[in-house]
Amino acid sequence: MLEARELHKSFDDRHVLKGVTFGVGPGEIRVLIGLNGCGKTTLQRIITGILEPDSGSIRIGGEEITALPPEERQLGYVPQNTGLFPHLSVRENILYSLKNGRGSVESFHGMVELLGLETYLDLKPKQLSGGYRSRVSLARALASSPRAMLLDEPITEVDRAKKEFVLPLFRETLLGLKIPVLYITHDPWEAGEIGTSFSIMKGGVMSPISSPEEAFAVIRQEARDSGE
Amino acid sequence: MRKVSIWEVLFVPLFFLLIFYPILAILGNVTLDGMAKTFGDPVFWDAVKNTLGTAFCAALLGVLMALGFAYFYIFHPGTVIYRIADFMNDLPIALPHTVAGLALLLAFGRNMFGFAGPTGLAFTLVAVILAMFFVSYPLAARTIASSAEEIDRELINVARSLGDSPPRAYRRIVIPLLGEAIFSAFVLGFSRSLSEFAAVIMFGGNVPGMTMVLASYVFTKVEEGEVSMAVTASAFCILLSLLLVLFLRLEVKFRARSKRTA
Ligand SMILES: Nc1ncnc2c1ncn2[C@@H]1O[C@H](COP(=O)(O)OP(=O)(O)OP(=O)(O)O)[C@@H](O)[C@H]1O
Numbered sequence: 468m469l470e471a472r473e474l475h476k477s478f479d480d481r482h483v484l485k486g487v488t489f490g491v492g493p494g495e496i497r498v499l500i501g502l503n504g505c506g507k508t509t510l511q512r513i514i515t516g517i518l519e520p521d522s523g524s525i526r527i528g529g530e531e532i533t534a535l536p537p538e539e540r541q542l543g544y545v546p547q548n549t550g551l552f553p554h555l556s557v558r559e560n561i562l563y564s565l566k567n568g569r570g571s572v573e574s575f576h577g578m579v580e581l582l583g584l585e586t587y588l589d590l591k592p593k594q595l596s597g598g599y600r601s602r603v604s605l606a607r608a609l610a611s612s613p614r615a616m617l618l619d620e621p622i623t624e625v626d627r628a629k630k631e632f633v634l635p636l637f638r639e640t641l642l643g644l645k646i647p648v649l650y651i652t653h654d655p656w657e658a659g660e661i662g663t664s665f666s667i668m669k670g671g672v673m674s675p676i677s678s679p680e681e682a683f684a685v686i687r688q689e690a691r692d693s694g695e
Numbered sequence: 696m697r698k699v700s701i702w703e704v705l706f707v708p709l710f711f712l713l714i715f716y717p718i719l720a721i722l723g724n725v726t727l728d729g730m731a732k733t734f735g736d737p738v739f740w741d742a743v744k745n746t747l748g749t750a751f752c753a754a755l756l757g758v759l760m761a762l763g764f765a766y767f768y769i770f771h772p773g774t775v776i777y778r779i780a781d782f783m784n785d786l787p788i789a790l791p792h793t794v795a796g797l798a799l800l801l802a803f804g805r806n807m808f809g810f811a812g813p814t815g816l817a818f819t820l821v822a823v824i825l826a827m828f829f830v831s832y833p834l835a836a837r838t839i840a841s842s843a844e845e846i847d848r849e850l851i852n853v854a855r856s857l858g859d860s861p862p863r864a865y866r867r868i869v870i871p872l873l874g875e876a877i878f879s880a881f882v883l884g885f886s887r888s889l890s891e892f893a894a895v896i897m898f899g900g901n902v903p904g905m906t907m908v909l910a911s912y913v914f915t916k917v918e919e920g921e922v923s924m925a926v927t928a929s930a931f932c933i934l935l936s937l938l939l940v941l942f943l944r945l946e947v948k949f950r951a952r953s954k955r956t957a
């Protein structure tokens with residue numbers, strides 16, 4: 468179980484997170500939907516440990532991790548631009564955490580097979596298409612045996628036509644691991660394709676919502692109100 | 696007829712007069728006699744050896760320190776130590792290098808830490824290296840830091856989520872991505888060190904066969920009235936710098952090509 472309680476974060480005088488509370492259980496893919504700039508990435512950075520919250524707490528499997536540095540949290544993380552290490556091959560990218568005592572060669576092979584990466588292992592990231600880059604990024608995070616996963620708009624660079632193919636693959640892969648997954652997107656269609664549960668971020672707080680359609684209605688209203 | 700720009704009119708003659716011509720003047724004044732005397736002078740070869748050796752060490756030290764600076768830039772940019780170091784990087788631009796030499800002399804030119812004689816490190820090869828390092832390090836630091844600035848922070852974030860501590864992420868991600876900058880910083884630092892005269896002579900002295908470098912050799916020969924030897928040594932320096940520039944250019948070209956084909 469990945470839980471956050473009453474997270475607050477301000478940048479200078481901008482209060483971005485105003486008490487974010489949520490819980491994601493094992494085998495759950497909770498999709499967080501929100502407009503640009505509402506604080507989704509800020510939340511992700513706080514959970515992964517790159518940013519410190521002003522107050523509030525984060526727990527994983529009951530353990531308090533709020534004060535831990537990112538390297539000790541054991542959370543898998545797929546950023547928006549895939550964040551692949553350009554100087555390393557696909558294989559070296561996916562095996563990256565092994566040198567830190569994470570994951571195993573078996574989990575590497577498992578991920579490679581599951582995500583169809585066998586023939587790409589010796590290529591450099593820039594030789595891959597956007598879809599394959601995000602697969603590698605996912606494989607790399609999962610191969611580290613994370614206790615939970617965070618994905619921040621991981622397939623923004625992928626063509627729509629390919630998304631229809633990649634999303635079910637991601638969903639199946641993530642569900643198979645039975646860990647909590649928080650998936651961030653501003654695209655309600657994408658949310659529906661991947662999620663098992665949904666939340667919306669608005670006004671600095673996160674609230675559960677029954678479906679991506681409902682989330683879409685809410686953010687459409689919000690966008691209209693803000694005049695965009 | 697095409698109108699000629701004032702910049703063209705200004706640039707071409709002035710470039711030839713002020714930059715190209717003086718270089719030619721050196722090369723044109725090289726004589727066989729001067730060459731024979733200079734190349735037969737063991738002190739000259741000592742100066743060459745000293746120059747290359749000390750400049751190499753200074754450049755190496757400069758790159759190591761610059762990597763330390765870049766570490767602070769990436770992981771502790773808000774700290775006082777980083778701010779001071781960053782500020783100090785710009786200082787030597789306006790500082791006369793005699794001042795740098797004097798500063799080093801006052802700091803290390805006395806009996807300290809119990810391991811040096813009454814003049815401390817002054818007038819030793821270590822002093823020459825330190826003087827060269829002092830004036831070339833900021834160049835290396837700027838080169839490496841400006842390249843570090845371009846590294847996507849998300850890569851470091853990801854590396855940490857995969858279990859890297861900051862020093863480990865620096866070693867596994869940042870340093871490999873700085874490869875080219877490290878090389879440039881080294882060559883630039885080496886070149887800057889080769890050319891240093893004032894700081895070297897203040898702190899390292901000009902002991903023939905000991906701490907004399909090419910720059911001070913040229914100076915000494917002019918002072919002794921051995922102009923033909925000074926000219927030969929100068930031509931030698933010019934060829935050396937041409938080689939370095941060529942090396943840097945070829946390297947850039949080579950990397951550009953291997954990038955395109957990769
Ligand atoms: N390091 C920072 N310093 C100052 N302000 C920041 C910082 N990081 C984020 N912000 C501000 O916080 C707000 C939320 O940013 P955040 O990146 O979390 O939004 P987001 O929901 O991820 O947006 P997007 O959909 O564009 O990715 C924005 O107004 C942003 O300008």
Ligand SMILES: [Mg+2]
Binds near residue numbers: 507508509619
């Ligand atoms: Mg974002």
